[in-house]
Amino acid sequence: MSEKGPVQREMEGLLSAAFPDADFTLSNDSAQHHGHAGDDGSGESHFSLTIEWAGFAGQNRVARQRMVNRALGDLPGQRVHALAIKALAPGE
Incomplete structure (x- = not known):
């Protein structure tokens, strides 16, 4: 999925508001889980942050x-x- 969906855009907005000046990458991994447990068919069920x-x-x-x-x-x-989370402080 190359275009961001509404769930990803919402998540990015919430993260930007909660963590000012944070550097983050939110990746949609849903295509890798197509047909697996938790795949709701929306294309926005699995993410990595x-x-x-x-x-x-x-x-x-x-x-x-x-x-x-x-x-x-x-x-x-x-x-x-x-949602797989890797949260770091600067320099880690």
């Missing part, structure tokens, strides 16, 4: 992932089946 943000400094991996999930609200688990 790499995010680097100064606010993650001093936070452990679980705390960082919770911050990301909190920022995304009900998207993970509701409209997004799977």
Whole structure:
């Protein structure tokens, strides 16, 4: 899928608002999971996120992932089946 769908655009907006000045890449991996569990046919069910943000400094991996999930609200688990998160502080 080369064009961003509405779910991906919504996720990017929420991440930008919650993590000002963060560098992130949100990849739609749904095509790799076509026909597998959680594939709802929307083409926006599986994502990978790499995010680097100064606010993650001093936070452990679980705390960082919770911050990301909190920022995304009900998207993970509701409209997004799977989200792989790699959250880093600058220099990591």
